[in-house]
Amino acid sequence: MMEIQAFESIGLVKTLMNDPIENAGVQANPTPRTATLRDVAQLARVSFVTVSRVLNHPEKVSERTAKRVRAAIKKTGYVPNLLAGGLAMQRSRLVIAVIPTFAHRPFIGTLTELGLALEKGGYQLLVCQSGYSGENEASLVESILMRRPDAIVLTTPLQSKGMRTLLQQRRIPVVETWQLNDDPVDSQVGFDHVAVGKAMGHYIAQKGYRTAGLIWSEDVRAQLRRKGCISALSEAGVKVVGTEIVSVPVRTHDGRLACARLLDARKKPEALVCSIDLLAHGALIEAQHRQIDVPRKLGIMGFGDLELSADLEPPLTTVRVDAARIGACTAAILLSGFNNNSTEELAGRSVDVGFDIISRGTA
Amino acid sequence: MMEIQAFESIGLVKTLMNDPIENAGVQANPTPRTATLRDVAQLARVSFVTVSRVLNHPEKVSERTAKRVRAAIKKTGYVPNLLAGGLAMQRSRLVIAVIPTFAHRPFIGTLTELGLALEKGGYQLLVCQSGYSGENEASLVESILMRRPDAIVLTTPLQSKGMRTLLQQRRIPVVETWQLNDDPVDSQVGFDHVAVGKAMGHYIAQKGYRTAGLIWSEDVRAQLRRKGCISALSEAGVKVVGTEIVSVPVRTHDGRLACARLLDARKKPEALVCSIDLLAHGALIEAQHRQIDVPRKLGIMGFGDLELSADLEPPLTTVRVDAARIGACTAAILLSGFNNNSTEELAGRSVDVGFDIISRGTA
DNA sequence: CTGTTAGCGCTTTCAA
DNA sequence: TTGAAAGCGCTAACAG
Numbered sequence: 001m002m003e004i005q006a007f008e009s010i011g012l013v014k015t016l017m018n019d020p021i022e023n024a025g026v027q028a029n030p031t032p033r034t035a036t037l038r039d040v041a042q043l044a045r046v047s048f049v050t051v052s053r054v055l056n057h058p059e060k061v062s063e064r065t066a067k068r069v070r071a072a073i074k075k076t077g078y079v080p081n082l083l084a085g086g087l088a089m090q091r092s093r094l095v096i097a098v099i100p101t102f103a104h105r106p107f108i109g110t111l112t113e114l115g116l117a118l119e120k121g122g123y124q125l126l127v128c129q130s131g132y133s134g135e136n137e138a139s140l141v142e143s144i145l146m147r148r149p150d151a152i153v154l155t156t157p158l159q160s161k162g163m164r165t166l167l168q169q170r171r172i173p174v175v176e177t178w179q180l181n182d183d184p185v186d187s188q189v190g191f192d193h194v195a196v197g198k199a200m201g202h203y204i205a206q207k208g209y210r211t212a213g214l215i216w217s218e219d220v221r222a223q224l225r226r227k228g229c230i231s232a233l234s235e236a237g238v239k240v241v242g243t244e245i246v247s248v249p250v251r252t253h254d255g256r257l258a259c260a261r262l263l264d265a266r267k268k269p270e271a272l273v274c275s276i277d278l279l280a281h282g283a284l285i286e287a288q289h290r291q292i293d294v295p296r297k298l299g300i301m302g303f304g305d306l307e308l309s310a311d312l313e314p315p316l317t318t319v320r321v322d323a324a325r326i327g328a329c330t331a332a333i334l335l336s337g338f339n340n341n342s343t344e345e346l347a348g349r350s351v352d353v354g355f356d357i358i359s360r361g362t363a
Numbered sequence: 364m365m366e367i368q369a370f371e372s373i374g375l376v377k378t379l380m381n382d383p384i385e386n387a388g389v390q391a392n393p394t395p396r397t398a399t400l401r402d403v404a405q406l407a408r409v410s411f412v413t414v415s416r417v418l419n420h421p422e423k424v425s426e427r428t429a430k431r432v433r434a435a436i437k438k439t440g441y442v443p444n445l446l447a448g449g450l451a452m453q454r455s456r457l458v459i460a461v462i463p464t465f466a467h468r469p470f471i472g473t474l475t476e477l478g479l480a481l482e483k484g485g486y487q488l489l490v491c492q493s494g495y496s497g498e499n500e501a502s503l504v505e506s507i508l509m510r511r512p513d514a515i516v517l518t519t520p521l522q523s524k525g526m527r528t529l530l531q532q533r534r535i536p537v538v539e540t541w542q543l544n545d546d547p548v549d550s551q552v553g554f555d556h557v558a559v560g561k562a563m564g565h566y567i568a569q570k571g572y573r574t575a576g577l578i579w580s581e582d583v584r585a586q587l588r589r590k591g592c593i594s595a596l597s598e599a600g601v602k603v604v605g606t607e608i609v610s611v612p613v614r615t616h617d618g619r620l621a622c623a624r625l626l627d628a629r630k631k632p633e634a635l636v637c638s639i640d641l642l643a644h645g646a647l648i649e650a651q652h653r654q655i656d657v658p659r660k661l662g663i664m665g666f667g668d669l670e671l672s673a674d675l676e677p678p679l680t681t682v683r684v685d686a687a688r689i690g691a692c693t694a695a696i697l698l699s700g701f702n703n704n705s706t707e708e709l710a711g712r713s714v715d716v717g718f719d720i721i722s723r724g725t726a
Numbered sequence: 727c728t729g730t731t732a733g734c735g736c737t738t739t740c741a742a
Numbered sequence: 743t744t745g746a747a748a749g750c751g752c753t754a755a756c757a758g
Contacts, residue, residue, distance in 0.1 A: 034533060036735060047745050052737065062743060077529070079508045083450045084735035087750050092446060094489075102465070102475045112465045115492050124506065126457075126489040129478050143487065146445045166440070170397060252674040282674060289676050308671075311615040311645060313652045399751060410729050415753065425727060447751035450734045 035076040044072035055080065086148070095334060096126045096144050097153040103249065105278070106304055107155045109323030110177060110330070114153065117331030121338070123150065132219075132248050134159045141166065151334045153177060157220075158185070173337050173347070175330045178321075179221055180352060189329045189351040193221050196319055196355050197228025200301060203317075203357055204271050205236030209299050213262040213269030214243040215279045217250045222275040225303065229273060241267040246279065255282020263290065263298075271299035271363060277306040277318055284312060284362060299363035314361025321355045329353065398439040407435035418443065449511070458697060459489045459507050460516040466612065468641070469667055470518045472686030473540060473693070477516065480694030484701070486513065495582075495611050497522045504529065514697045516540060520583075521548070536700050536710070538693045541684075542584055543715060552692045552714040556584050559682055559718050560591025563664060566680075566720055567634050568599030572662050576625040576632030577606040578642045580613045585638040588666065592636060604630040609642065618645020626653065626661075634662035634726060640669040640681055647675060647725060662726035677724025684718045692716065 041048035046065055053061050054069040061069070072078075086092040095118055099107050115125040126147065130140055134156075141163050144152060151173040158164050164185050167174050174186040181188060204212055212233055216226050233240060242265050244258035255274060259282065262269055272287075274280035280302030284294060292298050294314060302309065305320035329351045337347055404411035409428055416424050417432040424432070435441075449455040458481055462470050478488040489510070493503055497519075504526050507515060514536040521527050527548050530537050537549040544551060567575055575596060579589050596603055605628050607621035618641060625632055626649070635650075637643035643665030647657060655661050657677060665672065668683035692714045700710050 038735085048735090049737085049746080050744065052735095053744085056737075060743075065743080079505055081450075081511055081735055082509045083446050083455060083511055084750090085737075087444075087446045087450055087752090088735080088737045090750070102471045102478070108465045112492065115465070115490070119492075119506075124489060124491070124510070126487060127478070128487070129475065129482075142442055143482075145442045147487070148444060148446055169440075252671050256674060281671075285674060285676050308615050308644075311619060311648060313648050401751085411751090412730080412753080413728060416728085419753075423727070428727080444751055447734090448753070450736090451751080451753045453734070 035078040036081070037078070040069065040072045040076050040078045043076060044069045090148075092148045092150055093123050094126055094147055094149045095123050095151045095153060096128060096147065096149040097155065098128045098130050098140070098144070099155045100132050101129050101249070102127070105306065106276075106321075106323060107178070110155065110327035113324040113327030114331050115327075117328055118334070121331065121335040123335070123338070130156065137163050145170070145172075150338060151175070153330055153334075154185075157181065173334060175333060177326050177330055179224075180350065184348070184350065187333050187347055187349045187351075189326050189333070189353060191321060191353055191355050193224035194228035196303065196321075197225035197230075198232040199228075199355070199357055200225070200273055200303065200319060201229040201232025201238070202236065203359070204273055204299065204301060204363065205233060205238045207271075207295075207299060207363055209238060209271035209363075211239045211241045211267065211269050212271045212273050213241055214273050214275075215246065215255055215258040215262070215283060216243065216275040217246050217248055217279070219248050225275060233273075241265070241269050246275075250276065250278055252278050252282040252285070255279030256286040257282070259283035259286040263287075263292075269298075271301065274300070274302045277302035277304040277309050277316060280316055280318065280362070281306075281308070281312065284316065295361065295363050301363040305358055310360065312362075317360045317363040318358050319355050320358050322353055325353050398441040399444070400441070403432065403435045403439050403441045406439060407432045453511075455511045455513055456486050457489055457510060457512045458486050458514045458516060459491060459510065459512040460518065461491045461493050461503070461507070462518045463495050464492045464612070465490070468669065469639075469684075469686060470541070473518065473690040476687040476690030477694050478690075480691055481697070484694065484698040486698070486701070493519065500526050508533070508535075513701060514538070516693055516697075517548075520544065536697060538696060540689050540693055542587075543713065547711070547713065550696050550710055550712045550714075552689050552696070552716060554684060554716050554718050556587035557591035559666065559684075560588035560593075561595040562591075562718070562720055563588070563636055563666065563682060564592040564595025564601070565599065566722070567636055567662065567664060567726065568596060568601045570634075570658075570662060570726055572601060572634035572726075574602045574604045574630065574632050575634045575636050576604055577636050577638075578618055578621040578625070578646060579606065579608055579638040580642070581608050581610050588638060596636075604628070604632050609638075613639065613641055615641050615645040615648070618642030619649040620645070622646035622649040626650075626655075632661075634664070637663070637665045640665035640667040640672050640679060643679055643681065643725070644669075644671070644675065647679065658724060658726050664726045668721055673723065675725075680723045680726040681721050682718050683721050685716055688716050 037048040037051050040051045046069060050061060051069050054066050058066060118125050128144060137158060137160050154176045155178055157176060167185055176184055176188040177190055179190040180192055216222055230240060242262045244261060246254040246258060259272060272283050274283060280300050283300050287294050287298050294300055302316050302318040305318045309316040309318050333349055400411040400414050403414045409432060413424060414432050417429050421429060481488050491507060500521060500523050517539045518541055520539060530548055539547055539551040540553055542553040543555055579585055593603060605625045607624060609617040609621060622635060635646050637646060643663050646663050650657050650661050657663055665679050665681040668681045672679040672681050696712055
């Protein structure tokens with residue numbers, strides 16, 4: 001008696017717990033466990049390899065059986081298990097991208113396009129946030145590697161040399177984006193930040209401004225642009241009368257404050273060159289608040305061409321980088337590498353997407 | 364001679380190709396294949412299960428062996444394979460979130476926080492872009508299910524009833540965010556859009572504006588807010604003199620154009636109520652361009668409280684929704700569900716994060 | 727405390 | 743054209 005009760009209750013629990021054992025015997029009420037290849041096979045009265053073939057090599061299966069199998073797939077609601085498939089194939093169909101945070105706007109366009117293009121190619125994009133500090137890079141890399149991604153996309157360079165060589169040893173395709181480096185891990189898609197800075201300095205000088213103030217974010221790449229900017233400015237005889245450095249992540253508000261400080265200094269700049277549109281927008285707000293005539297009395301220039309920038313009044317003069325194209329190129333490199341499955345050395349391609357000065361109303 | 368050459372070249376190719384076979388024999392030059400549990404075990408002179416235990420149940424291993432194993436792990440650079448582990452454990456440690464696109468700003472804060480919190484709990488976030496159309500939802504869901512995520516987070520409701528029940532059958536934890544629904548798939552974290560709309564209408568009326576123009580995006584949730592807004596407005600005797608509907612994805616520019624049309628109409632509104640800050644910002648730009656005194660001659664109100672909104676001049680009156688908190692709550696629900704591994708029915712919790720009217724300079 | 731055994735669900739040889 | 747067998751790398755019982 002006791003025993004029977006015990007059995008019954010175990011049976012009940014088993015059903016609720018969705019125990020696979022339940023399916024071992026022939027049951028009237030099939031346990032709603034997620035279907036596997038074997039479930040489909042049983043229904044279609046073929047071996048489970050055949051089902052696998054229908055999915056992966058349909059040409060190797062007779063149309064008659066294939067039809068039966070497809071019907072069974074539909075009926076069972078079978079969805080392949082990529083964990084199992086990936087383990088067997090040593091291929092996860094997963095690309096992992098690393099960004100500082102989702103809130104960092106410039107990379108969004110790249111992610112959007114990258115995700116879309118990869119999806120089209122049968123791959124999925126997993127995005128990791130690294131934060132700005134880059135401190136425990138080792139554990140970040142480990143958590144990435146655990147998933148055995150088929151490729152890794154970096155939007156910000158890895159700080160540690162050790163991690164870089166680790167990735168190279170593992171022979172994982174890596175694309176570093178948003179910059180062009182002398183010593184890339186593997187491939188890279190980006191542009192020359194120093195050249196951008198030079199072009200900005202040039203533009204300001206050519207517009208006739210004789211002094212400039214710099215509102216700049218402190219990250220490494222921005223410093224590259226600043227270097228270029230300063231060199232072009234001094235070359236053209238434009239004097240840098242003040243520089244405000246803003247720590248990342250920068251906000252519009254920082255630009256406004258920096259602008260105020262620069263305008264309140266003894267030597268007022270005729271133009272404000274900003275490391276990024278967000279800051280330029282803040283500067284514009286402050287200038288307008290002070291009723292300063294932009295661009296006549298004060299020129300303002302940014303970088304990045306936010307969607308917003310063209311809609312400001314006056315519209316912001318800036319530098320455009322095709323973020324979406326960076327994503328598209330990255331996807332193209334990756335996908336071509338995946339298909340051409342020669343296990344040769346990695347491609348190691350380098351693509352310069354360039355940039356454009358967008359001359360608008362503020363400078 | 365020929366033969367030897369051939370052998371050498373094959374050997375070289377093999378090394379380059381990283382052929383697993385190479386490791387079968389005892390080789391002086393270990394092929395740099397990514398290390399497995401077995402490689403570590405061999406080096407530490409224990410069985411591979413012991414290595415697994417050191418990683419997952421360190422308390423079940425003597426400190427002496429554990430030390431040896433950890434040294435071997437370091438030496439081999441072993442990184443666990445989650446595809447294999449996940450397959451064995453039936454648990455991927457993966458949460459998949461669906462968003463329309465990365466470019467959709469409001470959700471960014473949610474993703475950021477969700478990603479961070481999940482990471483802390485040992486899970487990773489994979490983000491899928493669904494687009495706005497929601498057409499081939501079935502294939503989207505299938506590609507999600509293939510990865511066997513431990514949970515799914517939706518930022519936009521699934522259109523198809525079939526997909527909703529499919530998820531329920533699979534017993535996958537699902538959290539729908541950014542709204543509160545009568546018939547949720549499982550859990551939900553959001554707020555009441557109609558209530559938001561009512562609060563907006565109320566605010567405008569209470570500020571003394573007697574007529575209003577609406578600039579509104581056409582998506583479903585925005586329509587809920589509009590409904591609430593209109594009802595509150597009419598209840599308070601404020602007349603809606605014009606409505607501009609903008610299709611998603613909306614841009615600042617759309618707000619500007621809509622504002623212009625409303626201001627050029629015969630019956631000019633005293634206040635502009637916008638479905639979202641982006642549009643309100645556009646409206647503000649147009650108003651300022653026309654030298655209209657905001658908020659005296661024209662009130663402007665938005666929704667969403669973009670980071671930018673507080674920095675505008677005058678700062679934008681809007682409604683704040685704590686996007687980060689939505690992410691945090693979602694993570695909390697998920698993680699608690701993962702830990703409490705009773706295979707009971709799903710939690711099905713509902714969290715209202717509320718909202719706040721942020722009264723600033725534009726209305 | 728440690729090793730042995732049996733899968734997780736799938737793909738790829740190799741035979742029939 | 744189809745099936746049987748082996749194994750991808752790992753974890754969870756179960757023995758010793």
